[in-house]
Amino acid sequence: MKIKLITIFLVSVALASCTQSNEQKAQTLTKKYLDSTLNDAKSYEAVKFSKLDTLTESIDENSQYRNYEQVKDSLKTIADSLHNAILGAIVSSPSDTANLKHKADSIYSKQEKNLEDEKAFIEKFKGKPIGWVISHTYRAKNAMGAVVLSTNLFRFDQNLTKVTDVK
Template sequence: MKKVIFILLTLFSILITSCSQTNESKAKKVIKEYFKETLDDYDSYSPVSSSEITMAKTKWELPKELEPELEKLAEIAEKINRSGFSNIDITSDADDIIKDLDKISEDSYKKTLDKNMIKKIENWKALWLEFKHYQDIIYASKNSFQPEFIGWKMTHKFRAKNRMGGKELNEIEFQFDKDITKVVKVRKVK
């Protein structure tokens, strides 16, 4: 009798487990529903592959209140480029360049430089310190950002006929809501 109960409980748990949907299967079902509404020829739809489903999280964006700092940073980068540096942008590493300018400013190098060059190096250092100031403000915001879970995402590759009747290979990244019941965002990969 114990064996019969054990076997029945085992079969029941297998049945329950097999009936519950995985996140991947939910996502694929939502994708099919999305394609029924959006593809030119749904009957030609043929799935090729899907990535694993992963969490979608918010991404850092520059807060509106830091836009003036970004503008100032861009202005200073332009001044630096006009002063003799080239290809400096707002992501350039100020720390390394400030260290290099400090080394050049040391007494051992100063003896070999003329007064104009010493003045130029001092001006560059002042610009780079100002650049670093605004860059640090922006990076502090970015580094303190805590991403939040906003749903799920999956990349799906498939073939389907286009409006002209030709079959195309497509790859799309889908973003779903937290419960994986609807498509929130679509981005074509290829």
């Protein structure tokens, strides 16, 4: 019985040590990427990795936010048109002016409501995770053969299987 428990324990420890953490996966992908892109990969020397962080969508990429912006633009265009129409109607017909003013008031209240909703959305916004990001500082030879210190931001897909962007 003890032998079975010890065997199970050793097998589970061996399996656990074989799996890489997300941080290790990101560092491995970063090194592989640099190995294939540096001028002199043999001169590569890692200096520092930041902690791996979750990459989330920006608010500009969010469809609900874009909808608020489109509504805001549309309402502004309508309000500007009504404003110009009111200025023209003041001279020609007081009854048209009152009707246009009523429409303008309605548009202004819709604008105000949309802005309040958009502000509330922005304050609560937490982008959905779209990948991972890590900063890496390293030394390597450039095209002229001089060793330079570089820091880049590496972005990865959600499954940590590939580098998607480097800045």
